[in-house]
Amino acid sequence: MTKYFFRFYLLFILGACQGNTVPQFRVHPLDSKVVQASETFYADVLPKLSGKRIMLVTNPSGIGNQPNKIITEFAKYNVKLEHLIGLEHGFLGLDEEFSQTPVTMDLTFSRPLYHIYKIKDSELKELLTEVDIVLFDVQDVGMRCYTYVSVLKRLLDGIASSKAEMILLDHVHVAMHLPPMGEKMDSKHLNFAGEFPSLLITGMTLGESANFYNKEYLGSKSNVTVIPVKGYKRGMYFEDTGLPWITPSPNLPMVETARNYLSLVMLEGINVSVGRGTQAPFVYFGAPWMTEPAVLSNTLQKFGNKSYYFSPVFFKPTFGPHKGKICSGLRMNLVNPNFDPMELSYELIRAIKNQYPKDFRWNKGSQNHWADQLWGNDHFRNAINEDLSYESFHQSYMSVEATEKAKISSYLMY
DSSP states (O other): OHHHHHHHHHHHHHHHHHHHTOOOSSOOGGGOOOBOHHHHIIIIIGGGOTTOEEEEEEOTTTGGGOHHHHHHHHHHTTOEEEEEEEOTTTTTTOOSSOOSSSEEEETTTTEEEEETTTSOHHHHHHHHTTOSEEEEEOOOOSBTTSTHHHHHHHHHHHHTTSSOEEEEEOOOOTTTTOOOBSOOOOGGGOOGGGOSSSOSBOSSOHHHHHHHHHHHHHTTOSEEEEEOOBSOOTTOOHHHHTOOOOOSSTTOOSHHHHHHHHHHGGGGGBTSBOOTTSSSTTTEEEETTOOOHHHHHHHHTTSGGGSEEEEEEEEOOSSSTTTTSOEEEEEEEESOSOSOHHHHHHHHHHHHHHHOTTTOOBOBOSSSBHHHHHHSSSHHHHHHHTTOOHHHHHHTTHHHHHHHHHHHGGGOOO
């Protein structure tokens, strides 16, 4: 009996040990060693702002996720919330489209919400004379076309000629392991999704971007204080931080969608749906005319070194291109976050164009092709039209990336 009991006990212990070694695919927030900038702000910074007037730029991806805490903590330290700045997706981060009016009233704070993409620079400068501090706290994804970095630029421009200062609560994002990638914006393609003077993938956090822009383009005329994330080392994937992902905009509800966005955002330059208005934005993409998605999936298998794969899917978008129509297409399945998003963007659109030459179209905006406004110039679109390989295309601007990487290196904080 003792012998059998010993064997059973040994098997139980081995099984328990094996169970304890099951790998986690992300760190639980309770086990995180990373301290968000908002914690430092409330503990160490806010108590020193007594009597200050605040312009608040946030949404639920920042301290805007606890509006009652803002109200009570500001009141506790006699800090006055003077103005709110509305980002592209509104204060609650729920709006699919830009506000059509420059100013709306926020019911939570009973304060005017100024939509920065609708008000004039002169009006912004006037608002800045009425505050002491611009408090900036939103989650970014590390791309020039994600408009929060454009908002940052406009505010820094205004602060440069005012007495106000900026306190920016920094965030890490899903592209922290990537260097700057892509090309810069040609002035003739300038738009709200391309105002910040960086490559398409910036290679920086918003805090790093603020210091970079202030020094390189404003001669350090803006008074900027960046509250860093503590305990983070560059190269850590977002899942390794233990930080919870809080949706910064309606179509990036998960870390997976934010990573996919790094590549699939360029699909907004062609006549397909990227799944906006579905349960899987920037995961699904397709069109009613994409009738053989499995063939496209097979074409794409040779790219990415097995970092991702695509599977056929049907969906019906409720917003954007092909709204209300049944689309066939593909679902992007990410296996390894360490992939080249620019290669995927390029080869994916190139493959769609080659497989569906009669249906494929480049979307045109009011002035230029939308792909040009996203990429920054017409090189991306023209190279695909010429059916160049990604290697050939990338060779044409590799020196730009190398120069930019060296230029921003002194501003990296992590």
